Amino acid sequence: MKTHFIAIGGSAMHNLAIALKDKGYQVTGSDDAVFEPSRSRLEKKGILPEQMGWFPEKITSEIDAVILGMHAHQDNPELARAKELGLKIYSYPEFLYEQSKNKTRVVIAGSHGKTTITSMILHVLNFHQKEVDFMVGAQLEGFDCMVKLTEDNDFMVLEGDEYLSSPIDLRSKFLLYQPNIALLSGIAWDHINVFKTFDDYIEQFRRFVASITAGGVLVYNEEDPEVVKVVENAENYFRKIPYKTPEYEIVSGKVHLKTEMGDVPLSVFGAHNLLNMEGARYICHTLGIMDEDFYEAIMSFKGASKRLEKVEREDNGTLYKDFAHAPSKVKATVKAFQEQFKNEKKYGFLELHTYSSLNPVFLEQYDHAMDGLDEAVVFYSEDALKIKRMEPISPDLIKEKFKNENLKVFTNAEDLHAYWNTLDKTRGVYLMMSSGNFGGLDLTK
Known part of the structure; x- marks a missing residue:
């Protein structure tokens, strides 16, 4: 399959480009500027554009999929050429859905904590050598790329962002994933440039919950009143699993989680991180990871990049x-x-x-x-x-x-x-x- 990325240098876009290259796809791309670490990583894979700028001649009828990044503008000349040729144009989340539509999709959403929770889940799965496809918004220890796509894995874990999908698709990204299993960590007004009122913002999460597939699962933070309201008012059918901050204590500067199996020493701190951890535990449970195995793995979790x-x-x-x-x-x-x-x-x-x-x-x-x-x-x-x-x-x-x-x-x-x-x-x-x-x-x- 031949794919072309318009705005390949973005933090999310370049990871998807690398994942597709690793999957055996033909990958090309353009951008008006590519900064580190995207530049070195794309160069290593042989897919860094030779010249910066937009080149409509790169867009030919042989291309199977054009993937459009948020950094591009609606009047981008490569985008115009793709439309002229009638090529299939995907936003980043739309293409991820295409890659995962035959898998069980696990989507982690919320105004805060989603990157950390997704990272915790992937850390635990990786610790126990459980293979899944994934997309996460931070570089993780033990992972080369923030996106992994295969033909073989049954599950895909996705960090679900409420921001816009692309310059020509103004839906929130997480509305395109149609989760089988979802988590909602919290709702606090953000992205005021797009969602002018708090209710506009909350509406995205109402729609996200409504997009959970029939008979699916939603793990949600019962300590957040806005989350509780959204969940209680949902009209579609899914199983609801609430979570809350677990008991813990700080001993000699180290956090110890109180569990039925005894105290579990952690490498992270902060009540919000322990709340995130509890959400991750429930998601891992739906993926077949028992509590004892979860705690064994989470002790070595040091945090997502740039999160404390x-x-x-x-x-x-x-x-x-x-x-x-x-x-x-x-x-x-x-x-x-x-x-x-x-x-x-x-x-x-x-x-x-x-x-x-x-x-x-x-x-x-x-x-x-x-x-x-x-x-x-x-x-x-x-x-x-x-x-x-x-x-x-x-x-x-x-x-x-x-x-x-x-x-x-x-x-x-x-x-x-x-x-x-x-x-x-x-x-x-x-x-x-x-x-x-x-x-x-x-x-x-």
Whole structure:
């Protein structure tokens, strides 16, 4: 099968391209820019575009499938040529469904926790040498690629994202998967640029639950009232399995899970991670993994990439980075950090750089998000606001919305870096929350 990727360099797209190459497909692609690690990984497989840009002549009638990434625009010249030739054009999730429609599909959804839960499930299955196809949104220890596709495996585990499928398909990605088994971890308003009201956002999850196949299974977080409402109001038939935070204690800085089989020491921390773990346990149970085997495997789970991931520093200072940027994620991560390091001085840094996080209306959601930290810092770039054509935001407004008068607010990278350099990283513990890089800050030094 011959496939062509429009915007092959994306974090999800390049992994799918590699997975198809590994499956024996012919793979070509284009992009206007490809950054690391996508560039090296595509080059290693021999599918990095020779030139950057869009080339309609690459699109021929011999192509069986064109896969369109979100990074491309509706007026993309390669897309126009594909339409002209009447080629089959897929979004990323639509193509994943095509690859898995004859398998049992397990879809992990929710505003927060879905990457971690999917990662936990795959870690356990890999530990016990259970082969499944998968797609996950983070690089995992022990896995070469974030997507695996085969002809042989009976199951496919998919991280289900509520964001748009492609520039020409404005459905939420997870609506295309039609899960046989699903998990819903939580609902907290996100992607305000697409879902203008909270009800618009919740509606995507209503539709997701409605898309579960007849007689399927839904594992859901019973501690989230919005999730409970969506599940209780669902009209389709499926089996409902609720989960909640399990009992645990922290002994000498290490989390121990309380189970019927005794205490299970873990390599991760935070109540939200233990809640995620419980959801993963129930999903693994539906896949034939018994509790004893689950606990044996999960002890060695160190976390998904950039999810409370410890950074090795030259000075041996204690620093964790986390992908948290949406309000619910920030609050959960800060709470976990406070609980884990009760007796240490705690520094927390948050970068705001997504469209939602820089929207004054949405900033209300961050109230008290940084409370409990000894030093709390928020950074956003005034230049980023200009690029996004958004109105300026004052540091005072940030303090007001966060309801934290002691918040330090930086609006340019040089000032942030200067402050960072005044801190002795061997004293206290540091939490760095961003889906960006704090204006190029090197966290290892």
